[in-house]
Amino acid sequence: MKCPFCGFIEDKVIDSREREDGFQIRRRRECLRCNKRFTTYEEIEEKILMVVKSDGRREKFSKEKIFTGIQKACEKRPISTEQISEIVDKVKMEMNQKFENEISSKVIGQLVMENLKILDEVAYVRFASVYRQFKDITEFKKEVEQILGDKNE
Amino acid sequence: MKCPFCGFIEDKVIDSREREDGFQIRRRRECLRCNKRFTTYEEIEEKILMVVKSDGRREKFSKEKIFTGIQKACEKRPISTEQISEIVDKVKMEMNQKFENEISSKVIGQLVMENLKILDEVAYVRFASVYRQFKDITEFKKEVEQILGDKNE
DNA sequence: AATTATAATACAATATATTGTGTGTGTAAA
DNA sequence: TTTACACACACAATATATTGTATTATAATT
Structure with missing residues (x-):
């Protein structure tokens, strides 16, 4: 996942939590180059009904x-x-x-x-x-x- | 990640690919109960600028x-x-x-x-x-x- | 119709994410 | 203003995801 601060492509996940409703996973990631942290969300792809x-x-x-x-x-x-x-x-x-x-x-x-x-x-x-x-x-x-x-x- | 078909909360990732531009990860998941498959996307949280x-x-x-x-x-x-x-x-x-x-x-x-x-x-x-x-x-x-x-x- | 790009599938070897537990903080709801 | 709730942070033990390589299917584009 590309760092939103410096654009580096490698990072590590330092925390990962699933929402209670189970429709989302939030991950806290840390860039391996600039060490800044950012958050990502994983969601189910919604097919357009x-x-x-x-x-x-x-x-x-x-x-x-x-x-x-x-x-x-x-x-x-x-x-x-x-x-x-x-x-x-x-x-x-x-x-x-x-x-x-x-x-x-x-x-x-x-x-x-x-x-x-x-x-x-x-x-x-x-x-x-x-x-x-x-x-x-x-x-x-x-x-x-x-x-x-x-x-x- | 909750199965969009049967609602079960456990699944496994059977494939995981990062987009070339590095702004997305696509995961293919399989429900452990109904074995149906679905796709998720992980993205960086956009702060509203x-x-x-x-x-x-x-x-x-x-x-x-x-x-x-x-x-x-x-x-x-x-x-x-x-x-x-x-x-x-x-x-x-x-x-x-x-x-x-x-x-x-x-x-x-x-x-x-x-x-x-x-x-x-x-x-x-x-x-x-x-x-x-x-x-x-x-x-x-x-x-x-x-x-x-x-x-x- | 031909071409391109993206997604789905499989499999194997390796590396990294996940989950529980706990603390603190900011913000929105009661 | 008190109460919740969601997010950030830390650490340790465990389980599962990732990545390369490759083939096929499907959708979008020309």
């Missing part, structure tokens, strides 16, 4: 959008930011497992819903109402009865 | 801007893109050595000029004429005589 929206337009997949979508559904619910992040990461992982370069926004919505359902039913129903575009309250009713029904089996 | 312009406004330092500035000065000159990149990198390195978070655009100009002077005098004079805002051709004359004078010493 395209999301196909219902009208056919495509846009870059963004963790942030999913995050805010879930966040809205979780308003005033006992769900922490970390828990939302976990869902986002899980959804992303499932996407990596199952899909190539494109994924429809519908499928993303389903993945989010599956994960949200386990965590918080209120948030789940809220999210579903937005995602599946509930037209009137009977749809809420149906969805809730569905959930309750599943539990009694 | 602010450039103070002559009117006092600040903006983020950008390699691209310097690059295009030099490129203009090198029009029709026998200077390759790589050589320009090298100057940009050298300037950046000098900045890292000497400065903290802020640097005046004037000083950047000087650094560029120093490096350009060694490489190509025509480009240097062009760059200087823009950078130091030559008012008339006598300034070109002065600059050229200065260079020629330096050589005879």
Whole structure:
């Protein structure tokens, strides 16, 4: 790794820590010529995932959008930011497992819903109402009865 | 490094290559649970350098801007893109050595000029004429005589 | 279509990074 | 202002990454 101070190509790692979330490694390096220190980060290469929206337009997949979508559904619910992040990461992982370069926004919505359902039913129903575009309250009713029904089996 | 497919936290590096320019290391990793492979990149953390312009406004330092500035000065000159990149990198390195978070655009100009002077005098004079805002051709004359004078010493 | 560059793959010999534990510091959040 | 959190620093014991060489695949460029 080229020293940002003197440009020398050799250095040694004097410390190396993985972030708790496991998505980054930080290394502290020292240049073998000028002895100055600098920090590097190792990250997973993100393949650019395209999301196909219902009208056919495509846009870059963004963790942030999913995050805010879930966040809205979780308003005033006992769900922490970390828990939302976990869902986002899980959804992303499932996407990596199952899909190539494109994924429809519908499928993303389903993945989010599956994960949200386990965590918080209120948030789940809220999210579903937005995602599946509930037209009137009977749809809420149906969805809730569905959930309750599943539990009694 | 967390597996992007299954989320497992352990993996092994099966290949590791440094880019020729020395600013990146690419690692090929394999998950110890699902055996899927993925790629990571290690890069130097970029500290955000602010450039103070002559009117006092600040903006983020950008390699691209310097690059295009030099490129203009090198029009029709026998200077390759790589050589320009090298100057940009050298300037950046000098900045890292000497400065903290802020640097005046004037000083950047000087650094560029120093490096350009060694490489190509025509480009240097062009760059200087823009950078130091030559008012008339006598300034070109002065600059050229200065260079020629330096050589005879 | 031909060319170039970059990435993925494999394998073997060698060198260097990683991880735990602990201290201190600066900065952002509560 | 007190509390967290992330980063810098140090050291020691252990495990794993790095680098050369080479072939093939894929994407980008002309």
